[in-house]
Amino acid sequence: MLLIDDLAMLSRMSSRPALSTGDVRDHPIRAQFDVFLDEHRAALNGCLDGLSEEQVRRSLVPSRTTLLGLVKHATFVEKVWFDEAITGRSRAEIGIPATPDESFILTDHDTIASVRQAHHDACEASRQATSSLALDDIVHGNRRGPLPLRWVYLHVLRELAQHCGHADILREQLLNE
Numbered sequence: 708m709l710l711i712d713d714l715a716m717l718s719r720m721s722s723r724p725a726l727s728t729g730d731v732r733d734h735p736i737r738a739q740f741d742v743f744l745d746e747h748r749a750a751l752n753g754c755l756d757g758l759s760e761e762q763v764r765r766s767l768v769p770s771r772t773t774l775l776g777l778v779k780h781a782t783f784v785e786k787v788w789f790d791e792a793i794t795g796r797s798r799a800e801i802g803i804p805a806t807p808d809e810s811f812i813l814t815d816h817d818t819i820a821s822v823r824q825a826h827h828d829a830c831e832a833s834r835q836a837t838s839s840l841a842l843d844d845i846v847h848g849n850r851r852g853p854l855p856l857r858w859v860y861l862h863v864l865r866e867l868a869q870h871c872g873h874a875d876i877l878r879e880q881l882l883n884e
Contacts, residue, residue, distance in 0.1 A: 737842055740860045741834075747867035748830050751781050754874035755819050762881050763819055774877050776811040777870050779822050782829045783810035788849075788863050789833035793840070795848035 734742075754774050755763050763775040786803050790796060804810045840846075842857040849859075 740842070740857075740864070744860065744864055744867070745830075747864060747871055748781070748826075750871045751778055751867060751874055752823055752826055754778070754871075754878050755823065758819075758878070758881060760819060764813060765881065767877055767880050771808070771811040772873060772877070773811070773813065774874055774881070775817060775819065775822055776813055777874050777877075778826050779813065779817060780807065780810045781867065781870060782822070782826045783807065784863060784866055785826070785829035785833045788859050789829075789836045792846045792849040792854065792859055793836045 755778060758774065764773055766773055783803050784807075786801050787798070790801050791798060798805055804812075837856065840856050842855065842860065844856050845853045846856055846859060847853050
């Protein structure tokens with residue numbers, strides 16, 4: 708399972724000190740959102756631990772979903788919701804695929820190290836982009852129209868949780884081969 712008991716993983720994913728969800732129970736809601744997001748980011752990134760390049764690229768389902776593809780897609784998610792939605796820059800300007808489906812496509816240059824680094828960099832950029840915003844601030848760059856940052860956080864958290872579940876199952880299948 709991808710349970711995050713290892714605070715070292717969280718500190719590798721963030722320049723902030725690692726806190727667990729239990730540590731922020733009485734903190735302001737923004738701190739709670741940040742910690743929950745960071746735990747899910749680290750869990751998804753951690754799904755690659757101890758696996759070979761071949762294993763993380765192996766397709767075990769009919770879709771394009773692979774472990775490495777999930778982390779690459781999570782990088783896309785960070786950039787859509789915390790760059791495009793906040794800055795209003797286009798996906799082309801950001802340098803990301805036009806569609807979510809395309810974000811799962813792996814190139815020959817995608818490795819565990821390169822995809823992890825891109826994910827780490829995207830998460831850091833997301834933290835920077837949101838650091839001066841309040842949860843009730845409205846972001847205007849999403850195709851759905853204006854949205855409160857709170858909704859964006861909840862949407863990303865939901866998506867990361869879903870993909871952590873996918874990764875957990877794929878990893879279990881790989882380890883039991």
